[in-house]
Amino acid sequence: MIQSLLIANRGEIACRIIRTARRLGIRTVAVYSDADARALHVRQADQAVHIGPSPVLESYLVGEKIIAAAKETGAQAIHPGYGFLSENAEFAQAVIDAGLIWVGPNPASITAMGLKDAAKKLMQDAGVPTTPGYLGEDQRPDHLKQQADAIGYPVLIKAVAGGGGKGMRKVDAEGDFLDALASCQREAASSFGNDQVLLEKWVTNPRHIEVQVFGDTHGNVVHLFERDCSLQRRHQKVIEEAPAPGMDAETREAICQAAVRAAKAVDYVGAGTIEFIADGSEGLRADRIWFMEMNTRLQVEHPVTEEITGQDLVEWQLRVASGEPLPKRQDDLSINGWAMETRLYAEDALKGFLPSIGLLDTFDLGDAYRIDTGVEEGAEISPFYDPMIAKVIAWGADRDAARRSLAATLADTAVWPVKTNAGFLVKALEHPAFAGAILDTGLIGREGDALMPPERPSAEALADAAQALMPGRGTGGFRLNAPPKREALFLLDGQPLTVDWRDSGDAVDGDAVGGDGEDAVLIAEDGQVWRLSQWRVEGSVGGGASDGAILSPMPGRIIAVAVTAGESVTKGQKLLTLEAMKMEHSLVAPFDGIVAELKAAEGGQVSEGALLAKIEKGDQA
Template identity: 50%
Template sequence: MFKSLLIANRGEIACRVINTARRMGIKTIAVYSDADKGAKHVRFADHAVRLGPAAAKDSYLRADLILKAAREFSAEAIHPGYGFLSENAEFAESCAAAGIAFVGPRPDAIRDMGLKDRAKAIAVEVGAPVLPGYWDLDQDPERLKAEAEKIGFPLLIKAVAGGGGRGIRVVEDGVAFGPALDSARREAAASFGDDRVMLERLVLRPRHIEVQVFGDQHGNLVHLYERDCSIQRRRQKLIEEAPAPGMTEAVRESLTQAALKIAKAVNYSNAGTVEFVADGTGPLRPDGFWFLEMNTRLQVEHPVTEAVLGLDLVEWQLRVAAGENLPLTQDQIHLKGAAIEARIVAEDPAKGFLPSSGVVAGLPDDGAIRVDSGYEIGDIFPDAYDSLVEKAIAHGADRAQALARLQAHLEARVVTGISTNIGYLARLCPLSSFAQGGVHTGLLEDEGLALLKPDALAARRLGLAAIGVQVARELEVPEGASPFDVPDGWRLNAPSHLAVGFQIEDRRVSVELHSDEVQLSAGYRGDHAVVPRRLIHAYGKAKDWTILIAESAGPKAEARGDIAATLFVDRAGASLVERGEVWRYSYPAAEASADSLEASDEITAPLPGKIATIHAQAGQTVKKGQVLVVLEAMKMEHALTASRDGVIAETFVQEGRQVKAADVLIRLVAQEAVT
C-alpha cells in the first residue's frame, strides 16, 4: 500500500479522501489556492502546498504545479477527487510518467468515456440502449439545426465534454435552438475548455438512474448496484439515493448488465459510474432506460452506495490503484437497507437560488447522521468554486426510515453566515410526491409552491425574533446592576411594554412586546403569537453573537425536549433558524424610508463574475423581467433582469469583463423621462 498520497482537490472530497487515508496509515498532502488558505482540508492534511491564485486555471487545474508538489513531498499516489483534473487523461499520463500512481482509471478509458459522443458510439457497439441523437464531429450551426429538426423537439443540447449539469439546454422548438446553442457553447467552453455539443431526444418525465461499477487491473469487474439521482435543479443533483425507488430485480438485472458491458468494452479499472435516463411516466421497465454517459471518477453521491453496502469506496480506489485485486466478488456484495443523500449548497432559494459566499457561522453538526463537509464554523466559503458546502447522508432499514432521519437532521441543522438550501430540502422530505417515491427530474419544479420559504412576517417568528433581541439586551446588563437599568419595558402604573423595530428585506415592521410573569406576546397586523418567555434560554456567546434557544411550546413538546428555533442576536439584528431555514431581522437604518426601498433603477452584479452577454443597449425600451445581462459566476450562468418597465439610460460594462459584487452594470430610467 502507498505510504503517501497527494489529494489534487479541495473542500469536502479532499477531507473525505484524507479521512480514509489517515485510517489506512497513509501520509496525506493537500494542495490549495489563495482562496483556500487555512481551509479545512489544508488543516486536516499532514502537509499542504500552495498552488497559486484563487482562479482554478491558476491553481487546481495546474497539473505541473500539482506534480511538483507531489515530487516535493515524495507522494506515491495522487487522488484527483471529482471535478478539476479527475477526468483528464493527460494528467493521468503525466502521473504515470513521473512514477506516481493515478487513483483512477487508465487514460485510454478516460478518453473513450470522457467525450459523450465517443461514449455513445461505444454503447451502440456493445448493444446498450441509446436514445436517438446526433454526436458527429461536424459542429456547423446549420448542420446542428438540421439534425435537431430530424430528431424532433423537445430535445437536449449537451456539451460533449460536459458534466455536472453544465453546458446543457432544453430546446422546445426551432426558434429557440440558435440562442440555446450559443448559450450551451459558452458555458461548455468556460467550464471544460471545449465548446462542442451533441443533440439528444428529450425524455419526458425522466428519471436519472446510475450504476456504480468497479474494476481492478487484473480484469475483475463488478457493479455496486444503482443510485437514483432524479431530484435535480437546473440539472444539478440535490438528492441521491440507493436503491432506486420502485426498482425491480428484472430492471436491475438489465440495467447493471448494460453498465458492465460498457465498462468492459473499455477495460475499465477503479471507480466509475454509468449513467442512464429512464422513462418515469410509469413503473420502471427493462426496456425503459437509455445510456447517457460514463463518469470515469468517483461520484459526489458515492456515500449512499457506501451506506447500503457497508464499504469504503475510497479505500477500494486506493487498493486497486496499488495493484490489489477487488476486495469482494459480485456474489459477496449485497444491499443492506436504504440511504439518501442531500447536497447542502450555498444558494438562496428565496432569491432565485442566487449563489452565496461569506463566513460560515451557526452551530456544529449534532453527529446524528453522516455529514461529509469541507467547512467548519468560522471558515470562509469562497465564491471562486462550486457551491457545495456539505453532504448529509442518512441510512435506514428502508427508504422511509432513511428519509425520516434525513428530515430530522435537516430540520435541526443550524447554519448561518451564508445562504443555504437546508430549509428548502427539509420542506421537500415530507412532500407526498417525494416521500412515496414518485421521483423524476421535474419534481422540484412541479412542487415549487410547496417548497417556498415560509413568511418572515409570520407573527410567531416576529415574536421569537423580538423576544430574542430583548433577552440578549437583558443579558448585557452587568450582574448586580439596578433593576431600573434592565431594559424590560417596566412601568410603574401599567403593564410592561416594549417595541422592537425590524427591517425584513424591503419591509419595516414594529413588534410590540407585552409581558406578565411568564410570557411575552408579539403582534403584527392584528395577528398575535404567544411565546412563553420561559422557553427562551441563553445558549452562549460566539464572537459577536448571543445564541439563544427557543424550545417548542406545549407540555408534550417540553417533555420531548424539542427545539423549535435557534436565535443569533448581534448588534445589527437577529437571525432566526427554524427547521433548517434562516430568517434575518435587521434593525432599520436611521435613514431608511419606504421610498428608498422601491425597485432599484440600477442593475447590479449579485456576486463576482464575468459578463457573458449583454442583451440591451442604451436607449432601448425594456419590460419588467426582461433579461438584460447574463453573468457567468460560480460555474453557472445567471440571468439579470429589469426590475421594472423602463428605458436603458446607460450600460457600464462590456462582454467578457470581470465585475465585483454590487458593481452597477446597467441604469434604467422611466419611459416618461425620455419622452
Template identity: 50%
Template sequence: MFSKVLIANRGEIACRVAATCRCLGIRTVAVYSEADAQSAHVAACDEAVCIGAAEAAQSYLRGDRILQAARDTGAQAVHPGYGFLSENAGFARQCAEAGVVFIGPPPEAMRAMGLKAESKRLMQAAGVPLVPGYHGASQDAALLKAEAERIGFPVLIKASAGGGGKGMREVHDAQAFDEALASCRREAQSSFGNDAVLIERLVRNPRHIEIQVFADTHGHCLWLFERDCSMQRRHQKVIEEAPAPGLPEALRREMGEAAVAAARAVGYVGAGTVEFIVECNDEGAPQKFYFMEMNTRLQVEHPVTELITGLDLVEWQLRVAAGQPLPIGQDEVRNQGHAIEARIYAEHPEAGFLPSTGRLRRLALPLHAAFGSVSLNGIRIDSGVREGDAITPYYDPMIAKLIAWGETREQARLRLRQALEATHIAGPQTNVQFLHRLLDDPAFAAGKVDTGLIARHQQALLAPSSLPASMACAAAIGALLEAERAQQTADPWSACDGFTNGVLPPRALRFDSPWGPLHCVLWSPSSGQPLRLQTPGAVQPLPFACSARAMRVDDATQAFSLVLTLGAKRTQMEVVCLDAMTYQVFSDGEQAVLHRLGPDLGDAVGDTAGGRLTAPMPGKIIALHVQAGHMVQAGAPLLALEAMKMEHTLGAPAAGRVSELLVAVGDQVSEGAELLRIEASQEQGATA
C-alpha cells in the same frame, strides 16, 4: 500499498480521502490555492503545498504544479477526487510519465468516455441502449439546428465533454435554439475547455438512475447497485438515494449488467459511474433505460452506496491503484437498508438557486453525526468547511453532504429530515429549508420521483418561511434581551433596560422581515405581572418568558438557544445575531432573517432598485444581450454572468428602455455592483 498520497483536490472529498488514508496508515499531502490556506482539507493532511492563486485555472487545474508538489514531497500517487483534473486524461498520462500513480482509470478509458459523442458510439457498438439523438463530430450551428428539428422538439443540448449539469440546456422550440446553443457552448468552453455539443431527444417522465461500477487490473468488474439521482434543480443533483425506489429487480439487474459491459468496453479500472436516463409511464413506473454518460471518477453521491453495501470505495480505489484485486466477487455484494443524501449548498433557492457567498458565521451540524461513516443514529456528514470559513466565488458552493441510513426508506427519510432540522447555518444563504421541505413533499415521501418533481412543486418548496411571524419576533426579542443582559455591568448607567424611577413605559420594537414590516410592543413587569409581548396581529399583549443558553461563536457573532413561552405556546428556537440589528431565526427546519429598525427609520420598505440591475453574486460578464437604447419587457434576458463555474442569465427587473450599460464583456463584478439601468419610456426603439 502507498506510503504517501497527494490529494489533488479540495473540500469534502479531500477531507474524505485524507480520513481513509489515515485509517490505512498512509500519509497525505494537500495542495491548496491562496484562498484555501486555512481550509479544512489543509488541516486534515500531514503536509500541504500552495500551488497558486485562488482561480482554479491558476491552482487546482495546474497539473504541472500538482506533479511538482508530488515530486517535492515524495508522494507516490495522486488521488484526483472529483471535479478539476479528476477526468482529465492528459493529466493522468502526465502522472504516468512522471512515475506517479494516478488513482483512477487509464487515460485511454477516460478519453473514450470523456467525450459524450464518442462514448455514445462506443456504447452503441457494445449493445448499450442510447437515447435517440445526434452524436456526430460536425459542430456547424445550422447542422445542429437541423438535427434538432429532425429529432423533434423538445431536445436537450449537452456539452460533449461536460458533467454536473454544466453546458446543458433544454430547448422546446426552434426559435429558442440559437441562443441556447450559444449559451451552452460558452459554458462548456469555460468549464471544460471544449465547446462541442451533442443533441438528444428530451425523455418524458425521466428518472436519473446511475450504477456504481468497480474494476481492477486482474480482469474483475462489479456493479454495486444503483443510485437514484432524480431530485435535481438546473440539472444538478440535490438529493440522491440508494437503492432506487420502485425499480423492478429485473430492470435493476439489466442496468447493472449494461453498466459492466460499458466499463469493459473501454478497459476500465477503478471506481466509475454509468449514468442512465430511465423513461417512466404516466404512473411513474420505470419502463426503459438509456445510456447517458460515464463519469470516470468517484461521484459526489458515493456515500449512499457505501452505506447500503458496507464498503469503503476510497479504500478500494487505493488498493486497486496499488495493483491489488477486488476483495469480493459479484455474488458477495449485499444490499442492506436504504440511504439518502442531501447536498447542502450556499445558494438562494428563491432566486433561481443562484450561488451565495460569505463567511460561515454559524455552522451547527447534527450532534452525534459521524464524518465518513454512519453514526449510531444513522447519520453521516461529509464536509470540507468549518465554522468561520468563507464560501468564495471561485469554487463549487457545496457546504456539506448530510447522509442518513435506515432499515427502510421511510426511516432514512425521517432521520435525514430530523438531521436537517438540527442544521443551522448563518452567513451565506443556504438550501437547508428547501431540502427539508423536499423531504416532506408527498410525492417524494411516497417514492414517486422524477427529474421534473422540483420544477412542478417549486411553488410549495420555495414559499416564504412557514414560521409564525409572532414566534419569529418573540425569538428575535428574546435574543435581544439576552444580549442586553450580557452587556450589563455593575454600573447602572451602562444598562440597556431603560430603567426609570417609575413604571417602565412600553417598548416599541419594529422589524423588517420576510413577511414585511412587523411591529411589536414589549411591556415590562409591573405590579407583579409578568413580562408581556404584543406581536403583529395580536389584539392584546400575552405573557412572555424566555430562557436562553448563549453560544458565543466569535467576537462579531452571538447565538442563543431559546425556550420561548408566548401565552399558551411554548417553543424551542435558535437565534444567531449576525450583528446588533440582524437576527437569523431557526425552528423545525424553517428559518427567517429579521432586521430590527431604529426608532427614527420609519416603516420598513422593500427593494427600491426599480429599473436597476445589480449583480446577485460576484462573477464575470460573459455576454450582453442588449445595448443602450433597447426597449425591453420585464424578465427579458439582458446579460450573462459566469460565477462558480455556471452561466447565469439575468433578466430585466422592469419594462422600459435601457438607458445605460455600466459593464462590458470580460468585466469582473462584485456582488451588488450595478450593471445597467432601465428607465420607463414610451419611446420607440430596438427591442430585446
C-alpha cells in the same frame, strides 16, 4: 499498499479522502491556494503545499504544480477527488510519466468516455442500450435540423464534451431548433473549447439512474447497485438516494449488468459511474432505460452507495491503485436499507439561489447521521470555488425513514450569517411527490414556488426569540397580533420589526437557538436562519420604516445618496443605495414627507441597523 498520498483537490472531498487514508495508515499531503491557507483539509493532512493564487486556473488546475508538490513531499500517489483534474486524461498520463501512482482509471479509459458521441458509439458496440438520437460528424446546422425533425420533437441538443448542464438545450418545436443550436454551440465552445453537439430524443418523464462500477487490474469488474439522482435543479443534482425507488429485481439486474458491460468495454480500473436516463412514465422497465454517459471518477454522491453496501469506496480506490484485487466479489455485495444525500450549498434560495459568501460565525448541522464537509465554524466561504459546503447523509431501514431523518436534520441546521439552501431542501424532501417517490428530473422546475422557504419566522418562533432578548419581564410573552401594553422594536436581518409585549399570558415555545451577542439571537426554523436583534423599546413604536427611520439592512458601503436634508420626497422614491455582498440595495421613502435627518454620506461604511435617514410626514413644498 500505498504509503503516501497527495490529494489534488480541496474542501469536503479532500477531507473525505484524508479520513480513509488516515485509517489505513497512509501519510497524506494536501495542496492549497491562497484562499485555502487556513482550510480544514490543509490542517487535517500530514503535510501541505501551497500551489498558487486563489483562482483555480492558477492553482488547482495547474497539473505541473501538483506533480511538483508530490515529488517535493515524497508522495507515491495522487488522488484527484472529483472535479478539477479528475477526468483529465493528459494530467493522468503526466502523473504516470512522472513515476507516480494515479488513483483513477487508465488515461485511455478517460479518453474513451470523455466525448459523449464517441462513448455512445462504443456502448452501442458493447450491447449497452442508448437513447435514440444522432451522433454523426456532419455538424452543419441544416443537417442537424433534418436529423432533429426525423427524431421528432422535443429533442435534446447536447455538447459532446459537455457536463454539469452546460451546452445543453431542450427544443420543443421545429421553429426553435436553429436558435437553440446556435446558443448551445456558443456555450459549448466557451466552456469546453469544442462546439460539436449530438442530438437525443427527449424523454417525457425522465429519471436519472446511475450505477456504481468498480474494476481492478486483474480483470475483475463489479457493480455496487444503483442510485437515483432524479431530483435536479437546472441539470444539477439536488437529492440523491440509493437504491432507486420502484426498481424491481429484474430491472436492477438488467441495468447493473449493462453498466458492467460498459466498464469492461473500456478496460475500466477504479471507481466509475455509468449514468442512464429512464422513461418513468410506466415505472422503471429494462427496455426504457438508456445509457447517457460515464463519469470516470468518484462521484459526489458516493456516500449513499457506501451506506447501503457497508463499503468504503475510497479504500477500494486506494487498494486497486496499489495493485490489489477488488475487496469483494459480486456475490459478496448486497443492499441494506436506504440512504439519501443532500448537497448543502452556501446560497440564498430566496434571492434566486445567489451564492452567499463570508465567515461562518455559526455552523451547526445538528445531529446528522453523516456529514461530509470541508469547513467548520469560523471558516470563510470564498467566491472562488463551488458553493457546496457539506453533504448531509441519512440512512434508514426504508425510504421513508431515511427521508424523514434527513428532513429533520436539515430542519435543525443553523448556519449564520452565510445563507444556505437548507430550507429549500426541507421543502423538497417534504413535497408530496418526492415523499411518494413520484420522481422525474423536472419536478423542481415545475414546483419551484412551492419549494421556496418562508421569508420570515413563524409568529411563535419570533415571540420566543423576542422573549429571549427581554430578560426579567416575567413569563408573559410577545404576541404579534394582540392588544399591546408596550411595543418593542427589533431588527430581523436588519429590517425593522415591531413585536407587541404583554405582561401576562402563557409563554410560547419557539425555535431560538442562541445568541451571537448581548442584544441578538438567532432563530432557526425549518432550515432557515434569521437574526433578531433589539433596537429599542418604547411606550409606542418608533424608529422603523413605520415612523420614517431608514435603517441599514446589513453592513455595507453607501455608494449613492439621491436626496438632501430638508428635501421633499414621495413614497417609493429612492433615497440612497447601499452596496453589500457585491449587490446593490436601494432604500426608498416609506411615505410622502420631508427628509428630516440625513446621516448617510457617499462612500461611508455603515453597520447593520445604523440610522441612515429619517423621513417625517408633512406638507411638501
